[in-house]
Amino acid sequence: MTNALFTAVNLGQHTLNNRIVMPPMTRSRASQPGNEANELMAEYYAQRASAGLIVAEGTQISAMGQGYAWTPGIYTQQQIDGWKLTTDAVHAKGGVIFAQLWHVGRVTHPDNIGGQQPISSSAIKAENVKVFIDNGTDEPGFVDVVEPRAMTKADIDMVIEQYRQAALNAVEAGFDGIELHAANGYLINQFIDSEANDRTDEYGGSVENRLRFLSEVVAAMVDAIGAERVGVRLAPFTSLNGTVDANPEETYTAAAAMLNQHSIVYLHIAEVDWDDAPDTPASFKQAVRQAYDGVLIYAGKYDAEKAAQTIEAGLADMIGFGRPFVANPDLPNRIKQGYPLASHDPATLFGGAAKGLTDYCEYTQ
Template identity: 60%
Template sequence: MMPDTQDPLFQPYSLGSLELPNRIVMPPMTRSRASQPGDVPNDLMAEYYAQRAGAGLIISEGTWISPLGKGYAWTPGIHTPTQVAGWRKVTKAIHAAGGRIFAQLWHVGRLSHISLLDGQAPVSSTALQAEGVNVFIAEGDGKPGFVQASKPRALKLEEIHTIIDEFRQAARNAMAAGFDGVELHAANGYLINQFIDSGANGRSDEYGGSLENRLRFLGEVAQALAEGTGDKGRVGIRLAPLTTLNGCFDDDPETTYIAAAKLLGEIGVGYIHIAEADWDDAPDMPVGFKQRLREVFPGAMIYAGHYNAERARAALREGWADLIGFGRPFVANPDLPERLRTGASLNPHDRDTLFGGDERGLTDYPTLAQSAENLEA
């Protein structure tokens, strides 16, 4: 398809050495369909992602980097040779369909449960429980049951260094599995966020206290991912400056996240992916804040959070965004780019099939062409 010279959503974009045909991103979304035992990516997941290869860039669902990094039932890992081989099937299917995909590397930290960790306590920056935060575990009937996240223990200094090494190895594994790059999940209350935000980090060593110290883990992991991929331009970082999900909050988010963006720019990562708060009555992220992020970070800026085509086009025209993520719409619309291009209506998604299960609610949503065929039949 020739690019639409008038529509900013369909302008090509150079993300480092990777050429994207449009500005539409499929952001990471947990779907909990990995094969058991072993949390292995499978043919069903390969079909799901390949169906959505029309996105300029796909970012995989969060994939945990080590056994202690897992926080939800049936989520895939990128830790074992079997998991890497499973992901290789997925990336091969996407590339065959003409798409591009980054692996989102994930350590949930305190947002886990002892039943998912062979009886061990979750780990965090601080032994501070995420009160009222639920995670889902596998029930006997094969359905997810939600339980309060277990109380974590604080990581020892040497354990922090081990986790940095695990991220580096996960990046190597991702490249071996055929991914085009990696994204660090440093948002939404997960482990990296538990170090960044002042309300979650009570450490008194070099990883806590001052803003510089609270950003140290983020910077060291980002550098490790650059080493693991062999190309810092193939590394992205997901941040959530105003999101108070899962018990994380910061006393001065604008100062903290402008500093984080400046640090990441100095390291030279390819993009920052901002997860905007998207629930009802969520705080709006001021345009001035977005413009300041643009000023201090020379790489690409991706924004996601309740964007429709109109809002996305406005963001691109205003210049503070380079790419826009469409989360929920991609669940039920495998051909979302075509629907956005033509202004076609969107399929609604089925909430009951978001997490766990089979092909229902994953790969059985119709494209525009399939819907037209059904009408003609």
């Protein structure tokens, strides 16, 4: 039933031996101070190198781009060197790994960004959103986000340059490519979704204007490292971190068509995955498939059977399995062999050390 997951697929210059993606998942284990990737993280990703593609956890492109305590960056030489530990370890096991480049925009607190006011498309506070800060213990302290300031044109130009440099840094760190995080209510999503963007300049109002920042960031990264090494993640129907679009099918079909013009190597769509969440409309998946010619990845609420069916139906080329990869480092083999899946410990997802990160075992009969 799952054979479709174990056929080869081309991703840019790589031939992947299965269609199972480990999607980006924040684990907040970066070394302090400096938010540097480390040996523990390298071990974690290497354990999961049998995925067709690994997308590493969200990695901030600047100090202002950080939303949560203890997440890794990729804007200092020490951070680049830290990530080399991971890419070397994954490549030694034959894996392919992309970096997810991240700027959270308004989804942060001054305590995480050196006391500054966050930036966003607009001076609109995300309601009922909390982030965690380092309160001096191993347990994160959760605080409300604050009102951001609207980005000026100079701010926009600066952040586009930070994304371009981060893409170059990722290649220097040994990543096979990058995924632009344009989903889940973070900065680029704050431009895309109508209810988070009240701008009256060329970056607000119409769908074309709200997609402009995304397009300019992608263009800068494609110019820097090549379209075959650039993927983008979108979340059309989620309301995570307070971003909502009035007409997501129209907006995100247009986004897919625009990204197709940039010839990016993949488009990664995060579906809503909370309990009782509605399914993504089939009409939308068909529209995206028609609008975008590259590798199409979906993630959210998939089991092996549903994943295989989606690929067989031609609606996706690869499927991401998030939480199952936490407790099942050998997830592709477990799926292939029909072995049972282990469950993760939610208390160890964010922060801490090896417990709940690298101490999950491969399946033995």
